[in-house]
Amino acid sequence: AQTVTQSQPEMSVQEAETVTLSCTYDTSESDYYLFWYKQPPSRQMILVIRQEAYKQQNATENRFSVNFQKAAKSFSLKISDSQLGDAAMYFCAYRANFGNEKLTFGTGTRLTIIP
């Protein structure tokens, strides 16, 4: 079974600085997707960024980028120029590229932005 591990329950960063959130996963599949979701206090799950395993290039969305290391099964999220609105729980998630679109989530990292 696939597992997703987020080893940092909490992180904090000074506003405008850069922070990296860690995620590792375990799978025997070679074709899959990885995601980072943001959950602010409103509880809405918001997709931040997505990576396709067969693409070597790391995904980037504005201030958000990932470091995808397929051999190491690592998928970290880097947030540059942190803003107060980035404060939230961040969840890493895995989905195989076959069968249904069921996601396996990590336990989350609570990110605090220090003004």
Added chain:
Amino acid sequence: NAGVMQNPRHLVRRRGQEARLRCSPMKGHSHVYWYRQLPEEGLKFMVYLQKENIIDESGMPKERFSAEFPKEGPSILRIQQVVRGDSAAYFCASSPRSPNSGANVLTFGAGSRLTVL
């Protein structure tokens, strides 16, 4: 496009009562997923449905929980004889296309928080 709509946002039930949570997927989406989030935990998959069919219920507790997605109307997650351990946030997500469609991304609703007294 109103997005994925879940109601109620908050539901309080006493032990032994029934809870019904509703989910209307995004317009054009015919695939619905239910997830449960216990306090301070990530989301855990419960069930995947298409119209009138349960496709994958591997994450659903065997007793007291059921889900449906009728031809007309919202998807319903039903919890009978609720216990305190059922207190959680229940999220619905929808998808537009069939599985194996690669780039599909689930769109989540805002969740329904169930509190069992």
